[in-house]
Amino acid sequence: MKAVLGKYGDNIHLRKKNSIVHYLKRDFLLYVLLLLPMAYLIIFRYAPIYGVLMAFQDYNIFEGINGSEWVGLDVFKFIFEQNSFYRALKNTLILNFLDLIAGFPAPIILAILLNEIRHVRFKKVTQTILYLPHFLSWVIIGGMVYLMFSSGGMANSVLSSIGIGNIEFLSQKTNWLIMYLAIGVWQSAGWGTIIYLASIIGINKELYEAADMDGCSRLRKIWHITLPGIKPTIIILLILQIGRMLSIGFDRPFVMGNSLVSEYSDVISTFVYRIGIGSGDFSQATAVGLFQSIVGLVFLLGANYIAKKIGEQGIW
Incomplete structure (x- = not known):
């Protein structure tokens, strides 16, 4: 019984060690350093992808993407x-x-x-x-x-x-x-x-x-x-x-x-x-x-x- 409980406890401990929270606590400063390049990628690389919609519109700069007419x-x-x-x-x-x-x-x-x-x-x-x-x-x-x-x-x-x-x-x-x-x-x-x-x-x-x-x-x-x-x-x-x-x-x-x-x-x-x-x-x-x-x-x-x-x- 003790062996089974011990094995079960080890599994719980292993899952905790492999959890995201564990890595966030252990490498907190590294993740903070990662924020700036991630923000750069999101703002200047991924967010502008939304603008691709203009290729399928008769885009009007005053109406914006949401107000422009779709032309396929x-x-x-x-x-x-x-x-x-x-x-x-x-x-x-x-x-x-x-x-x-x-x-x-x-x-x-x-x-x-x-x-x-x-x-x-x-x-x-x-x-x-x-x-x-x-x-x-x-x-x-x-x-x-x-x-x-x-x-x-x-x-x-x-x-x-x-x-x-x-x-x-x-x-x-x-x-x-x-x-x-x-x-x-x-x-x-x-x-x-x-x-x-x-x-x-x-x-x-x-x-x-x-x-x-x-x-x-x-x-x-x-x-x-x-x-x-x-x-x-x-x-x-x-x-x-x-x-x-x-x-x-x-x-x-x-x-x-x-x-x-x-x-x-x-x-x-x-x-x-x-x-x-x-x-x-x-x-x-x-x-x-x-x-x-x-x-x-x-x-x-x-x-x-x-x-x-x-x-x-x-x-x-």
Whole structure:
């Protein structure tokens, strides 16, 4: 009888230990610290989801969401009939795809090269220089690009002085596209190396020591140890990048674009700005944003599914 009661008492004690109240009392300060980020997520990430309803309304800013007329999918039908939307969609996919090709390998290569540098001071200075562009806003970068590469900029002044003549870096479509990609890589590649350097540091050093004993060259160690060691990180970041194929920042194309290259620079974010802020049509802007999010989710799930099918580790 005592054994049964003792076992029953132990079960009660175990349930109490596993209860929410027990954890709240034990980790009270941790939960208090969690309140601020949770409040941020609820206010700025989840509460605005209510605004998605505007995509299905003829939204009136004075009537609000509750007072606006419901129109179903009419807003989406109207958007899909516009040629300007398909141009923005095409440009978004093209620019993101080219960014993926040009920009995704850059931080991997930089991280491997930095890892191979043996001079500590030179390595630190190089890392700092590579990280700096990430902290500059695109407005500042756009001003620098204009001063350097406009028709009367520094680059064309140098080219003219040596007899080559002016090159339209920012007003000729192909040249603008090259500049757009090059400046994007310059701005983001250094910051992206942080993730890959952290992944490289986690590789077992004994593998490199064993490779040295076998007489492997640096290139062989990179190919057979470093790259396989950071492969899971590469796959995860690639999946996330593919998931953002339909999402593009507003600052970069808006600052670097102009009327002469609008055939390439007009993307979904500038399209939303033009119809949402410029024309005051919040229903259309919300509908485009919702379409963008749904397609991005499909891309993300598809990339994760393919990665798992070929035997790689996905993001979940």
